[in-house]
Amino acid sequence: MKKPRSIAAAVVVAVILAATAAWAVHASRRASAVAAVAVPKPALTVAAATLQSAVLPVRISANGNISAWQEASIGTEADGLRLAAVNVNVGDVVRRGQVLAAFASDTVNADLAQSRAAVAELEAALADAEDNARRAHGLQATGAMSAQQIQQYLTAERTARARLEAAQAAERTQQLRLAQTRVLAPDDGVISARSATVGAVLPAGQELFRLIRRGRLEWRAEVAASELAKLAPGQVARLTPAGGETIEGRLRVVSPAVDIQTRNGLVYVDLPPDTPARAGMFARGEFDIGTGRAMTLPQSAVLLRDGHAYVMRIGTDSKVMQTKVVAGRRAGDRIEITGGIDASARVVAAGGAFLGDGDLVRVVDDPVARSSGRLVSGAASAAVN
Template sequence: AALAWVSAATPSPAGDAAPAKQKAMLTVTSLTPQPSEWPVALAANGGIFAWQEAVIGSELSGLRLAEVGVNVGDCVHAGQVLARFDAATVAADVEQKDAALEEARSALGEAQSTVERARPLSANGLVSAQQMTQYLTAERSAKARVASAQATLKSARVRLAQTEVRAPDDGVISSRSATLGSVAPQGQELFKLIRKNRLEWRAEVPGGDLRLVKPGQAVTLTVAGGVALSGKVRMVGPTLDPATRNALVYVDLPPSTDAQAGLFARGQFEIGRSPALTVAQSAVVMRDGYGYVFRIVAGDRVSQTKVTLGRRIGDRIEVLDGVDAHSVLVDQGAGFLADGDVVQVAQPPAQSAQPAQLAQLSPGKR
């Protein structure tokens, strides 16, 4: 019985040992938010249009189109012949008007000779004043007929020149309705020309953001296929659309084979720079529509912290609140953790260089 009492009164070695340390759930890497200066951009959408599209039409009527020298997509120069009408009847009319001018000039020469011969006779009283007046009137009438014939001939030559349809400016043919052999009425459209091959992006910007856009600002566009283009703001539209409350901002684009009129493009206006506290996107976990990070506290335990997110550039994201520059956050492995988990922190990899892209201005943070 004494042995049993001693055995019961002696404490167990296992009862004196400290509680075992909780095993780490995951090995993770850590990071600290990085303060930096990020460019700010205003995002917008819009279409690409021709800067100016000239309509080239027929100036004559009743003539057959005898030749068409260009097609859609052809680059042309100012004064280049695009099409020709059959000029036979117009050329014959020019010859007729030229002959009429020669006839009028001959009549003028005869009237002038008559006046020259009559002047000395009139001075000697051999020709009456009435007769001399008739000679002078005939001379003036002959001069008027010459002037009229010259004007008529000039008009006929203009018509002859109009049988050749010429480009009014350098550019690219964007549309062709001219058909060989057709008889086009006066004023009918034959071609459309994008002047200077110059395009513009017409961005739709909310009225509340127009104060951020100024002529001369740089713009980066992305068109179909992910092709990036650059441009500059030429003009801000003076009025808003009453239905959408958006204004058009006109952005000049450089000549490029990557952009065509009619394409849709997304763009960003560079409106300045601002400080940003950024982390790698791998450190942010999205749950129920909100962003969270895991702060490492008490050495090896994590605390789930809700954060407000801002701009994104490459693989980094701006954190607006919830952490500061001294916080230690879980980087790789954050998606597998829960609040209060114990982790083992491994040596973090070297920080990558900050990307030099534009940060998009999030709605409500402007």
């Protein structure tokens, strides 16, 4: 009777031990699961950056129009003549003295021929008057002629000379009119406008062409009155026309006056002769006036959202917080920070666009990455498992 009881007791003990072991395994697994849920996983592995002192260029921003350095208005001096030929068009490069247009000269040639004939006639009359005056002057001592007659011959000589000079002046006038039938370029340059039409009969003073002298362009930039004192001739300016490439020019002169309405002054910047810009374009630009020290971050650390600059600041618990900062100058891959964080604050060097407020990050302790602001594992690295 004792043996069956012993076997039953052993079975009961084995069952109890198996249940205890099963409960222990289940409790262990449950504790591991709870622990796994309780410990959050980092969203990204990032490098931290802090504010670093750097030497940045000091620049003054400006806006303005690109204009011709000097634009010449070329008109007609001939009055009432028909335009017979137009030799140039808009965009043509011309040289000083080049014939741009010509008027019909038949009428002027006829008037000139008539003036020349009148001059020839009066030259003959003057020669005859001079002979008479010379003979009269020779007879003055003999008394063969009265003083009154001698004076008449001398007066006739002076009258003939005056008439000849008037005729010669009329001839020069006709020669000038003939020269005015050819419209010449006053300087080297580029034709920027043309209103001349073949066959038109034009009054004196009518504009025919406009010429950009020497093809030179300038940027007329508007600068705040408070900044004008920092500018001086010779400084470098870099401007970018709308939709164009950056152009480098040299400041030529600062306007001595300021507009009383806008409180801005004009500065004139010479552009290179091979510039792709065109007169009338609008351009934005900057003037380099020196260098200065500033506290900077990598540009990859600064996010632009809704027109403002932000950084993802890393807290002591490795969680990030979006923080608004005040951005200033930019140079290379650095951007000046003038407010919003202090020098000891750590921010996400890159990849902040993939993070939100409160996200946990894993910060890699890399001094080089902290100072340069480069992301160690990439902005889009996978979450740490």
